[in-house]
Amino acid sequence: MRLGPLLGPDLEEILRTDPSQVTELAEELHPADLAELMSVLATEDAVRLLNALPEAPAVAALDELELPRRVELFGVLDRDRAARFANLMAPDERADLFAELPDEVRTGLLARMEQEEVKDVRQLLRYPETSAGGLMTTAFVALPGDMPVEKAIEEVRAKAPETETIYDAYAVDPNGTLLGAVSLRDLVLGRPGEKLQTLMDPSVVSVGPEADREEVARLFAKYDLLAMPVVDLQTRRILGIVTVDDVVDVIEAERTEDIQRLAAVEPIEEAYFATGFLTFVRKRASWLILLFVEEMFTSNAINHYEWVAIKVASLQLYYPLIISSGGNSGSQSSALIVRSLAVGDVTLSDWARVVLREIGLGVALGLILAFIGFFRVTLPFPFGLGNPMQLAVAVSMALVGVVTLGSVVGATLPMVFRRLGFDPAVSSAPFIASMVDVVGLVMYFNIAIWILRLQR
Amino acid sequence: MRLGPLLGPDLEEILRTDPSQVTELAEELHPADLAELMSVLATEDAVRLLNALPEAPAVAALDELELPRRVELFGVLDRDRAARFANLMAPDERADLFAELPDEVRTGLLARMEQEEVKDVRQLLRYPETSAGGLMTTAFVALPGDMPVEKAIEEVRAKAPETETIYDAYAVDPNGTLLGAVSLRDLVLGRPGEKLQTLMDPSVVSVGPEADREEVARLFAKYDLLAMPVVDLQTRRILGIVTVDDVVDVIEAERTEDIQRLAAVEPIEEAYFATGFLTFVRKRASWLILLFVEEMFTSNAINHYEWVAIKVASLQLYYPLIISSGGNSGSQSSALIVRSLAVGDVTLSDWARVVLREIGLGVALGLILAFIGFFRVTLPFPFGLGNPMQLAVAVSMALVGVVTLGSVVGATLPMVFRRLGFDPAVSSAPFIASMVDVVGLVMYFNIAIWILRLQR
Numbered sequence: 084m085r086l087g088p089l090l091g092p093d094l095e096e097i098l099r100t101d102p103s104q105v106t107e108l109a110e111e112l113h114p115a116d117l118a119e120l121m122s123v124l125a126t127e128d129a130v131r132l133l134n135a136l137p138e139a140p141a142v143a144a145l146d147e148l149e150l151p152r153r154v155e156l157f158g159v160l161d162r163d164r165a166a167r168f169a170n171l172m173a174p175d176e177r178a179d180l181f182a183e184l185p186d187e188v189r190t191g192l193l194a195r196m197e198q199e200e201v202k203d204v205r206q207l208l209r210y211p212e213t214s215a216g217g218l219m220t221t222a223f224v225a226l227p228g229d230m231p232v233e234k235a236i237e238e239v240r241a242k243a244p245e246t247e248t249i250y251d252a253y254a255v256d257p258n259g260t261l262l263g264a265v266s267l268r269d270l271v272l273g274r275p276g277e278k279l280q281t282l283m284d285p286s287v288v289s290v291g292p293e294a295d296r297e298e299v300a301r302l303f304a305k306y307d308l309l310a311m312p313v314v315d316l317q318t319r320r321i322l323g324i325v326t327v328d329d330v331v332d333v334i335e336a337e338r339t340e341d342i343q344r345l346a347a348v349e350p351i352e353e354a355y356f357a358t359g360f361l362t363f364v365r366k367r368a369s370w371l372i373l374l375f376v377e378e379m380f381t382s383n384a385i386n387h388y389e390w391v392a393i394k395v396a397s398l399q400l401y402y403p404l405i406i407s408s409g410g411n412s413g414s415q416s417s418a419l420i421v422r423s424l425a426v427g428d429v430t431l432s433d434w435a436r437v438v439l440r441e442i443g444l445g446v447a448l449g450l451i452l453a454f455i456g457f458f459r460v461t462l463p464f465p466f467g468l469g470n471p472m473q474l475a476v477a478v479s480m481a482l483v484g485v486v487t488l489g490s491v492v493g494a495t496l497p498m499v500f501r502r503l504g505f506d507p508a509v510s511s512a513p514f515i516a517s518m519v520d521v522v523g524l525v526m527y528f529n530i531a532i533w534i535l536r537l538q539r
Numbered sequence: 540m541r542l543g544p545l546l547g548p549d550l551e552e553i554l555r556t557d558p559s560q561v562t563e564l565a566e567e568l569h570p571a572d573l574a575e576l577m578s579v580l581a582t583e584d585a586v587r588l589l590n591a592l593p594e595a596p597a598v599a600a601l602d603e604l605e606l607p608r609r610v611e612l613f614g615v616l617d618r619d620r621a622a623r624f625a626n627l628m629a630p631d632e633r634a635d636l637f638a639e640l641p642d643e644v645r646t647g648l649l650a651r652m653e654q655e656e657v658k659d660v661r662q663l664l665r666y667p668e669t670s671a672g673g674l675m676t677t678a679f680v681a682l683p684g685d686m687p688v689e690k691a692i693e694e695v696r697a698k699a700p701e702t703e704t705i706y707d708a709y710a711v712d713p714n715g716t717l718l719g720a721v722s723l724r725d726l727v728l729g730r731p732g733e734k735l736q737t738l739m740d741p742s743v744v745s746v747g748p749e750a751d752r753e754e755v756a757r758l759f760a761k762y763d764l765l766a767m768p769v770v771d772l773q774t775r776r777i778l779g780i781v782t783v784d785d786v787v788d789v790i791e792a793e794r795t796e797d798i799q800r801l802a803a804v805e806p807i808e809e810a811y812f813a814t815g816f817l818t819f820v821r822k823r824a825s826w827l828i829l830l831f832v833e834e835m836f837t838s839n840a841i842n843h844y845e846w847v848a849i850k851v852a853s854l855q856l857y858y859p860l861i862i863s864s865g866g867n868s869g870s871q872s873s874a875l876i877v878r879s880l881a882v883g884d885v886t887l888s889d890w891a892r893v894v895l896r897e898i899g900l901g902v903a904l905g906l907i908l909a910f911i912g913f914f915r916v917t918l919p920f921p922f923g924l925g926n927p928m929q930l931a932v933a934v935s936m937a938l939v940g941v942v943t944l945g946s947v948v949g950a951t952l953p954m955v956f957r958r959l960g961f962d963p964a965v966s967s968a969p970f971i972a973s974m975v976d977v978v979g980l981v982m983y984f985n986i987a988i989w990i991l992r993l994q995r
Contacts, residue, residue, distance in 0.1 A: 113742070115761050147763075240728055249724055250706055250765075267723055268705050272696055286569070304791055305571050307603075307784035309706075309765065327783050328763035331790065335760055338794040339878050342801060346874030346968055347867060354884035355875060356892070364903050367871050371942075374867050375908050379915055381859035386924055392855060399848060399855045403837035403976050406859055411803060411830050411969045415823050418802030419811060422795050428810035436812070447820050452831050459835055468842055486827075512802055512968050513867045520859050 094120075098128050102135035109136050114143035122152050122357075130159055133168075142171040151353050154183045157192070166195035173247060175220040175329065178207035207323075215299050216292030218333065219313045219323030224252040228262045228280040232273035239267065248326050251310040253287075254279040259320040261312055263287055291316040292323075296333050297425065303330045341425075344508035345418065347374060370513070377517040381406070384521055388528040390539055397470050398531055401460070401478050402524065408452055409485035409523040410516030416441055416493030417515050421507045424497060434498055441494040445487030452486060453479035477527070477534040484530070485523040492519055550576075554584050558591035565592050570599035578608050586615055589624075598627040607809050610639045613648070622651035629703060631676040631785065634663035663779075671755050672748030674789065675769045675779030680708040684718045684736040688729035695723065704782050707766040709743075710735040715776040717768055719743055747772040748779075752789045753881065759786045797881075800964035801874065803830060826969070833973040837862070840977055844984040846995055853926050854987055857916070857934050858980065864908055865941035865979040866972030872897055872949030873971050877963045880953060890954055897950040901943030908942060909935035933983070933990040940986070941979040948975055 097104050109117065117136075121129045121144060133141050133156065145153060145168055157165050157180060169177055169192055181189055181204050193201050203221055210216025224242050226235050235252065243249050252270075254262040263283030273282050288302055289312045302311060303325075310326045340350045347370040351358055385392065385402075392398055420437065423429035429437060459467050460475035493515050497507035531537065553560050565573065573592075577585045577600060589597050589612065601609060601624055613621050613636060625633055625648055637645055637660050649657050659677055666672025680698050682691050691708065699705045708726075710718040719739030729738050744758055745768045758767060759781075766782045796806045805822040807814055841848065841858075848854055876893065879885035885893060915923050916931035949971050953963035987993065 113744075113762060115763070119761075236727065243724065243728055249727070267727065268699065271692065271705070271723065271727070272699055288569075300787075300791075304784075304787045305575075306569060307571070307787075309783070327765070327787070328760075331756075331760045331763075331783070331787060334787065334790045334794065335756075335882070338790065338797065339882070341794065341798060342874045342878050345798060345801065346870045348871045348874060351875070354882075355879040356884065356889070360896075360899065360903075363900055364907075367868070367900070368904055368907050370871070371864070371867055371904055371908060372911065375860070375864060375911060378860050378863045381863075382856045382915070382924060385856045385859075389852070393852060396845070396849060399858070400838045400841045402855070402858050403841075403862055403980070404831070404834050407834045407837075407969075407973060407976065408827070408831060410972075411827055412823070414802045414969055415804045415826070418798045418804060419807070422798050423811040426791070426795070426810075428812065433812075440816075443816065444819055444823070447816075448824055448827055451820075451824050452827060455828065455831060459838070468838060513863075513870055516866075517863060520863065524859070 098131040105135045109140035115147045117144035118147035146173045146176045162191050166192050170197050170200045210292050213296050215290045215294040215313045218325045220247045221323045222247045223324040225255045228254040230279050232277045233275050254283045261321045289314045300334050341508050345511045347511040347513045374513050374517050380521040384524045405481050406520040406523045409489035409519040412486045413489030413493030413515040413519050414512030416490045420494045420497045424507050437494050441490040445490030449483035449486030453482040456482050477531045480530045481527040484526045489519045554587040561591045565596035571603045573600035574603035602629045602632045614644050618647050622648050626653050626656045666748050669752045671746045671750040671769045674781045676703045677779045678703045679780040681711045684710040686735050688733045689731050710739045717770050717777045745770045756790050797964050801967045803967040803969045830969050830973050836977040840980045861937050862976040862979045865945035865975040868942045869945030869949030869971040869975050870968030872946045876950045876953045880963050893950050897946040901946030905939035905942030909938040912938050933987045936986045937983040940982045945975045
């Protein structure tokens, strides 16, 4: 639903004249739609809307609002009202907010908030944003293992308004150590008098707070989870839970990041039109410059073999064809391996098998292109350029070499990056292409020297 | 967890000598782990395992097993046993299986299955695999709107073993028309005697069976859903529900597909090592050939301007540098727009704003590269190639032109593909690069003719 164009002008009018009318809106709209509205309104109108709404729907919408906008609004809201909102927000969304707030706003809010909420924020901020600890919420239901079912249902009922999900509760011992998961399904299906210990799932899948969010997403996908506890790996105390709605958001965010990285753009979190011109320039220029500098070596390569290029002027006709074929095959291999590494189909220890496979694939694909290339070079116009047979042989051989090189480099570079602790997706298609371009040209010149028996 | 290496040899031994021992395994392992085991075992061992397991865990594992393997196993299992498994499988997983089974196996199974299950398979197979109808399951709880809470809880309890989720039930009228959603949370929190009509959510988000799975995923992400009803858009009758675990799988699958498409690989569903050599060649060769043919026009371009290239031999030093800069900037823009179109940040009607923005970005980024390029051309070795000032001006101007061209083509092509009804992601980085290469070279030659005042 694109609310902006529909509600925009009228709503702005109402907000400026009689903001109290918008309370109805809160009843009609889903918090996610209310959040969407806040993200398309001008800042001052969004603040008017937040001030006019009752607290509960305002907080629900803030929980859904995209982070950069949320940070912006908290910076301009009345500090006391903002602190009340912060007290009521979902712990995980609140922690994300505080991680991004300017220092001055953060201290101002923390000074006005309830003690317990301040402690909660501090605790959650200990973990990196992209870790399980950074994703988790502290609003979950923990129950003693010896509690009977009917009592547990009552506890769950009572805690429902302030917990993130009531579909999964957790049985703990008096120290808070996780004993097992108790789903609402188990509770509803349980016999009266039955203790949690006997109906819980003791082999519940859990992670430590430092686990990467990609790993968390993988476990949710594999085990079809709705929620997963995050536990201290030493004491097994339960620290919080991650819920599936946040995991869906994580996967969508990682998907955007993958695509941007693979296209050599520094990750951009905001929407296309919400991102400033200078931000775009910055996020794109750094990679473009790096790739440009990398690609400069092609000029050196051509310069070095200038005598060859002067002797056989037609060589230059095929520079782009040859180097782009290497780049294309490299970008295919790198995409396949980046994704296989991410889902765990391929691990670093498979490197030798991968290299062997890519050599085979590169040779097979290179031969196909070489076959087409051969006719392209020798056939007369309009199908080809009517160049001599020997040049065609040199171009064809160079194609096999460069496509194989591209395949191998494209497949191994992501593994090297993973080994060095970087995101394999930074070995983007353009990055691989520029590497392959230089070596590909050198290969082409040397094959030409050999086949055409050239001498200085 | 990588079970293969751990359990492999011993387990194979047991399966071949005394398969009855594996029943314990079924109690210890999560169905997802059992499925992982089946996917790493040799086919005959996986069949032995399936035959040795009790029916319930065997079916649970089959529901989790990746589709190509599932199809393979159903092809070799004893037909009667396979039909019993099929009767018990989750309706959505079963439909996916039947969509892929060879005709002969499918008819053999349908002839042996229960009438009701056969009808269910036929109904679900009416919808394309990538639609909401193809994702949905028919195992959901529908209850009359005037049913009181305590009765509803009992119904939910009774139907729990055969439904996909009990966390969302649906209130319907006698014709099966959807009235609203009733979550288990609502039921547990409801007062005895309260009717479903009063506690249900009447504005539940739903889709038609033809909706694309990307749209389904977008709604789940936006509204933090656990399940969503699929309704006939005319009659509003509820046809099935989509559950969040399948949506997580969809997003992961789409993520893989995006990455492959953007790197010019036809989507490959199976794992890297599970995909055959020839499949890889086929999925990669089609695109490589297309790009190769597209790139051939660069040879024509250079051939056409051969007189220029002969007069100023140093022109060729910068072919790769210039064309790759256009391709890089194009791949950045296309990735940004492909993703923005997918999440809905940019729509087709925004095209003019996008083009204007990309022109601005292209010029800015092009100027940055032109600045570096200028010194690269003029400075003496080792920093540059010591070429004359005029050539440097030509190279710099060509860089601004080609980077802008890349930006604009990269941003508009995905929109054109969307308009024509294709997946915007097929406007992959390599595809855009090849287009930009040809035009970029022509631009470079013409700028050189103009700046260097060349004449035939």
